[in-house]
Amino acid sequence: MATDTGSLDALIQALRRLPGVGAKSASRMAYHLLQHDRGGAELLSQALRQASSRIHHCARCNTLTEAEICDVCSDPSRDGTQLCVVETPADQSALERTGAFRGYFYVLMGRLSPLDGIGPKEIGLQKLFERAGDGTVREVILATNFTAEGEATAHVIAEGLKARGLRVTRLSRGVPVGSELEYVDAGTIAHALSDRR
């Protein structure tokens, strides 16, 4: 395009940094904001600046927070003997919604993914080992996703924690509640069979 639209081009390029946003989506977003939602553009600009300057990692559980220690970690009514390891804050929320877990969390903010250059250092495994070895934690529950990368991450963490003498458990695999066997994939049924109780 022409030289008179430098800041439009810059905006489109910046929007492409968002995950899942390509050239077409970015230009659609830019035109939408400039044409119909200048207030939204201003709001987003401020929200980005504010979040970027205020949010950092919780010193205990590694999740994103504005405080030194996040709300969950600051809650003294929780059970300090149980530590649940999840990949993301969204996974943590999913577990919290069940109301079935009252221990503390450790949020990896990712998973091991050697092909993407994400190793033990990038997801802060050392910090997790220190957290788990605080003397209070008795059981570490691995709740990483049941994907290839999530399983590999759980395996590496389990090895490291067992070497430190901690009890390590994993969420059970099996048939989802409310589902009919006919529609459940074979791998899940095989796991449900071998883990039967």
Add this chain to the structure above:
Amino acid sequence: MATDTGSLDALIQALRRLPGVGAKSASRMAYHLLQHDRGGAELLSQALRQASSRIHHCARCNTLTEAEICDVCSDPSRDGTQLCVVETPADQSALERTGAFRGYFYVLMGRLSPLDGIGPKEIGLQKLFERAGDGTVREVILATNFTAEGEATAHVIAEGLKARGLRVTRLSRGVPVGSELEYVDAGTIAHALSDRR
């Protein structure tokens, strides 16, 4: 989520103002920026602010520009007797890439869409009528999209311009170059038949 993540929640809400971004995408974007791309967050914040403050509508063709009159409208080598009406700057770019048009443009920045509350006033038809009636324009080429809304928009503009004594043409409909009839939809073939030359 907890009260210690106010600016994270605000960022997620602000990202949802982008077209095509729902709750899940917005939180994925927010976590990505805060976890892996703080530079991108800063860049996007600045780009939004800059674009929002610098970019406005071209006084002649209504497109988005940083100048009073955009580059295309400022080019004296173009043919002032032809004015091509398009819906968006992206449509204008598509026509420019053909190299087949050397007149000026008028960019509606939208289309008539009564159900969405977009009427003649919202897409600045009065400004278009004034632009087309400058005494130099002889022919107005309607290049709105060949969708229901684009066709309706073209129809309304054509009525208005004909009442002002201007020659109004429309891009031809027909079989796309390089396509095989077998795979072209019936509506397109029917138009290609009736508009045969």
